[in-house]
Amino acid sequence: MVEVRRKTFVVTxxxxxxxxxxxTQSYDVPVQPDWKVLDALNFIKxxxxxxxxxxxxCRMAVCGSCGMTVxxxxxxTCKDALSDYGDTxxxxxxxxxxIIRDLVVELDGFMEKLERVKPWIVRAKQKAVQEGTYRxxxxxxxxxxxxxxxxxxxxxxxxxxxxxxxxxxLGPAAIAIxxxxxxxxxxxxxxxxxxxxxxxxxxxxxxxxxxxSEVCPKNVDPAAAVNQAxxxxxxxxxxxxxxxxxxxx
Amino acid sequence: MDRLAHPDAMxxxxxxxxxxxxxxxxxxxxxxxxxxxYLLFGASGIPYLLVGxxxxxxxxxxxxxxxxxxxVMLAFQQPLYIAFHVLAxxxxxxxxxxxxxxxxxxxxxxxxxxxxxxxALIQPMLYAxxxxxxxxxxxxxxxxxxx
Numbered sequence: 001m002v003e004v005r006r007k008t009f010v011v012t013x014x015x016x017x018x019x020x021x022x023x024t025q026s027y028d029v030p031v032q033p034d035w036k037v038l039d040a041l042n043f044i045k046x047x048x049x050x051x052x053x054x055x056x057x058c059r060m061a062v063c064g065s066c067g068m069t070v071x072x073x074x075x076x077t078c079k080d081a082l083s084d085y086g087d088t089x090x091x092x093x094x095x096x097x098x099i100i101r102d103l104v105v106e107l108d109g110f111m112e113k114l115e116r117v118k119p120w121i122v123r124a125k126q127k128a129v130q131e132g133t134y135r136x137x138x139x140x141x142x143x144x145x146x147x148x149x150x151x152x153x154x155x156x157x158x159x160x161x162x163x164x165x166x167x168x169x170l171g172p173a174a175i176a177i178x179x180x181x182x183x184x185x186x187x188x189x190x191x192x193x194x195x196x197x198x199x200x201x202x203x204x205x206x207x208x209x210x211x212x213s214e215v216c217p218k219n220v221d222p223a224a225a226v227n228q229a230x231x232x233x234x235x236x237x238x239x240x241x242x243x244x245x246x247x248x249x
Numbered sequence: 250m251d252r253l254a255h256p257d258a259m260x261x262x263x264x265x266x267x268x269x270x271x272x273x274x275x276x277x278x279x280x281x282x283x284x285x286x287y288l289l290f291g292a293s294g295i296p297y298l299l300v301g302x303x304x305x306x307x308x309x310x311x312x313x314x315x316x317x318x319x320x321v322m323l324a325f326q327q328p329l330y331i332a333f334h335v336l337a338x339x340x341x342x343x344x345x346x347x348x349x350x351x352x353x354x355x356x357x358x359x360x361x362x363x364x365x366x367x368x369a370l371i372q373p374m375l376y377a378x379x380x381x382x383x384x385x386x387x388x389x390x391x392x393x394x395x396x
Contacts, residue, residue: 016267016270019270022251069276072277074275095274095276096273096275098272106265111261143358157259161279163258164254164275165255166255167257167260183358207291209284210283210287211275214283224354224355228354232360235360
């Protein structure tokens with residue numbers, strides 16, 4: 001017999017057609033001991049209130065869809081055990097993002113920032129297929145592997161005090177992904193990305209609060225990436241200053 | 250009512266397709282949870298600014314002759330100044346510990362062909378340099394090294 005306990009969920013609701021501002025609504029939910037926060041939200045949606053809107057997909061902390069604020073902390077709700085919380089659980093949309101509806105936030109702003117850092121391998125000249133693959137040693141892979149594990153869940157953006165106040169700041173995940181490509185031995189686009197990193201309101205806006213790394217569910221450590229990116233962007237700028245070659249501007 | 254973030258935070262450049270609620274600040278920012286450590290790190294700049302002003306005041310007094318200098322030295326023995334200097338020392342120690350915690354991971358894996366020391370070594374090296382410099386300065390001020 002599974003022990004069922006009741007918990008109260010205080011959930012943010014916002015209907016753009018009816019509400020001026022977001023409000024909260026409480027739900028009394030019978031929860032099972034092994035449930036995650038997402039299970040309770042799905043229960044509400046399926047059995048109590050079908051109008052509740054929230055995003056989710058894989059249920060195994062891979063897709064990054066179900067990021068929300070749980071009791072004030074950005075969390076991946078499919079990974080966040082309900083047993084860690086008391087009788088009342090507050091679920092809100094991610095901070096720092098415009099709210100489309102209920103727990104669903106606008107992510108296009110992030111997609112625009114991500115595109116700016118060219119999150120792909122840039123080559124001056126592509127090899128022909130017959131020439132074979134680009135080879136990489138395990139040591140070269142190790143240099144960027146940690147940063148490549150980002151799932152774009154946006155928890156880092158929801159925790160970052162700079163994102164909250166500087167709209168131009170590229171933000172932790174976009175910089176971590178850009179830096180990941182800069183460290184990739186197959187890539188030749190570091191100069192282009194460093195120019196973007198040095199641009200207005202970008203990497204140097206980071207004040208190293210380290211909150212992005214604290215909340216990251218995949219241990220990507222975006223704060224490390226952002227601050228390494230500052231370092232390499234400055235080195236790259238200094239090299240351009242003293243060495244012959246094309247200058248910025 | 251939740252506190253709001255910048256109205257354009259994470260807003261896309263293209264026009265909104267639907268009416269949206271404005272972005273809100275992280276719930277715990279700035280005084281709760283881990284943000285407190287970040288805030289304290291930033292606030293440690295206030296004692297540094299005041300120490301800098303006191304230093305300028307002392308140098309000014311030095312230029313005004315031995316009487317003015319001795320007056321400053323006597324003032325520094327007042328409990329209020331001693332308490333302030335204890336606070337400044339605490340700020341320095343806190344800043345150093347916080348910085349030494351964050352600094353190692355800010356090192357890129359390589360700078361050109363050069364690799365920085367392993368992260369596990371950087372932090373002890375920072376502490377060693379800090380303690381060594383402090384000991385050297387204390388020895389100089391105590392007159393053990395220079396007359």
